[in-house]
Amino acid sequence: MNKIKKELKEFLEYKKNYQFIQKELIEKDGNIYCDGELLKDKDGNKISETEKWIDVGYRNKGDFPQMLSNLFPYNIKFRGKKLASIENFFQGIKFKDKKKQKYIFTYFGTQAVHVKAASDFNWLETGIIYWQGKSIKRDSKEYDLLIDELYISAIQNPIYRSILYKCDKPIIHSIGEKEKTKTTFTRYEFEFELNCLKDFIQNKDKEKV
Secondary structure, X not given: OOHHHHHHHHHHHHHHOOOOXXXXXXXXXXXXXXXXXXXXXXXXXXXXXXXXXEEOOOOOOOHHHHHOOOOOOOOEEEOOEEEOOHHHHHHHOOOOOHHHHHHHOOOOHHHHHHHHHHOOOOHHHHOEEEEOOEEEEOOOHHHHHHHHHHHHHHXXXXXXXHHHHHOOOOXXXXXXXXXXXXXXXXXXXXXXXXXXXXXXXXXXXXOOO
């Protein structure tokens, strides 16, 4: 069993018992709060990190908010393919054509977000995504397992793994979409995955540091 398969198996076992409670975003007087802390004021100014949470976003201020973003450039190997960032996967699966998908994997994260406009397939209409020519239902266990394997592959990058290990606060993603029908990764899915992954790494790697 190679390292990724072994660690994926361990993570899936860990995830079964992981208790995750999503933090609620509350709007009051034009401001948005999370856990009693101001996240965004009525003028649009954002707070990316407090003592209670880290709000992940590539355009947010701070090292942790940016480095934990799927858009941050990390070299990742996933099922024999090279990805320029985690986001490249989420945009690439919107393309049916395997050759085009391979090109998407090479773009910088923010570029990959825009390149989806070149797809001649609208996954939103069908709820189907494609991995190397194979169709997969967006809302399925098969898709969920694909995502778990993606993130286990991502943490083989030592920098990404290290930033998760050093993250000592709950992770939120305030700009994430809520519904699976509108995105390939919802706010809840993102927050659950990263918080679980963070805790998994911290519990597993603590004896190595």
